[in-house]
Amino acid sequence: MSRGSQSSRAGKSTTTTPASVVVVGGGMAGLCSARELAAAGLAVTVLEASPDFGGSVAPHSLAGLTLDAGAESFSTRADTVPALARELGLGDRIRTPNPAGAWLQLPAPDGGRMAAPLPISGVLGIPADVRDPDITRLIGRAASVRAALDRALPLGSLLNQSELSLGAVVRARMGSEVLTRLVAPVVGGVLSADPDDLDVDSAVPGLRAAMRRHGSLGAAVGAMRQAAPAGSTVAGLDGGMHQLPAALVDVLKRDGANLLASEPVRTLTRRPDGWTVVTDSRTLEADAVIVAVDGPTAVDLLSPTLPQLARDRPEVVPDVALVSLVVDVPQLDAAPRGTGVLVGEGTPGVRAKALTHATAKWPWLADKAGPGNHVVRLSYGRASDTTAQVADDALFSAALHDASLLLDVRIGQADVVDWDVVRWNNALPHATIGHRDRIARVRAATADERGLEVVGAWLAGTGLVSVIDNARDRASALARRLLDAY
Ligand SMILES: Cc1cc2nc3c(=O)[nH]c(=O)nc-3n(C[C@H](O)[C@H](O)[C@H](O)COP(=O)(O)OP(=O)(O)OC[C@H]3O[C@@H](n4cnc5c(N)ncnc54)[C@H](O)[C@@H]3O)c2cc1C
Incomplete structure (x- = not known):
């Protein structure tokens, strides 16, 4: 590993320049990695393909409310997310959801539908x-x-x-x-x-x-x-989970990290003393890289250097479409289906696979939405169903129909204050059969690359706890290696 190599950020190498690391991908894995590196005193550049940082933890605005467009909670099985929230000054915003829990909607033996609370x-x-x-x-x-x-x-x-x-x-x-x-x-x-x-x-x-x-x-x-900790198995943040990456971005900027959005990385090339990272508008030379993108993209970027990864390129997972509705329907104040509904395959007349009654789940959101106003989010994307691929208007109509059936309250167009469709492509990787062996092969293939770490949900497992723990561990291991090399 070279010390003080040239980078577009650091300029000409000098003996005092800290080692430079480029993080490819600015989702939670990339941002948490960058935080560890910056805290260790390394020069960090994060390159994010989209205009915004945070990846699957993103906001969107409806009817004057800022809502989570992707992840909206975290598992409480570990202190990972609360610890990060506390570090970022968000600890006092942690909230548990309404304990009422969700319902199940299933095909009934008579060919109709049946609904009941989900046993917990x-x-x-x-x-x-x-x-x-x-x-x-x-x-x-x-x-x-x-x-x-x-x-x-x-x-x-x-x-x-x-x-x-x-x-x-x-x-x-x-x-x-x-x-x-x-x-x-x-x-x-x-x-x-x-x-x-x-x-x-x-x-x-x-x-x-x-x-x-x-x-x-x-x-x-x-x-x-x-054996699990008592109480709720999930929690969220008052104001939404999207505050987490936003706060990380603020801290990283304060610590001098270089955060570049709308910069999709096109190629990664290993040099004897580091890596060359190419986007559409720049070429960066770095001592090390952390690849924090989805699995197929990570394998495509690394295969020229590590061709053995190609056999373990993960399949692209089916797209998910989320339809969020803000509705003015006071009958929903009673939370007729608790915090939402999980839908069994083959339930007649329903194409959504789940519905979250967000204002019933999160009291802070109900307060913000005001009396009679409700936020309902429906998700589409069963392997056996193509609804997730239809145009936004058709999805909106499907969502109105499904929400009425699932909540057992009629919701018409006139009740809708605002709505939005968010599509997530290849964002929820599955740990399919043989996952552990595949991960072990990927880890073995990258183990000899002292200036490389690969993080993200496709390796760590979907969910914020696994993604954050893994990114922090891997990034601090890389920081130690770089600092030891000095
Ligand atoms: C709809 C949805 C709901 C979820 N709900 C929950 C939840 O409630 N609780 C929970 O714990 N988890 C939830 N998850 C899962 C959790 O959000 C993810 O596991 C986690 O955020 C993944 O982080 P990541 O950094 O690995 O990937 P991502 O968030 O996918 O970030 C990868 C980033 O890499 C960028 N990128 C891709 N290619 C390139 C390139 N060539 N160059 C530069 N950048 C690139 C992408 O634009 C993206 O920003 C949810 C996920 C989704 C999609």
């Missing part, structure tokens, strides 16, 4: 106790009897399979009704994924070990649930 005893919709009458009501008596076999049948060789999906585990232990009516709606609504595609060890880390210890799936999720 399990993990990702997997019930801890299938004899719970609330569960039986949702899956039916026969399916409940089948699911109860989980506690009686030996585990056999199921857990010995190295490549195992979450769907396969649930189906084998509790039957297909538990999978399609409880687990799939939650996994689809929360992770935008099909449980049959998800690697069980990545979707629910520790589940295999817990099943071995406790002898069944139900006992395992019950124990995991009990």
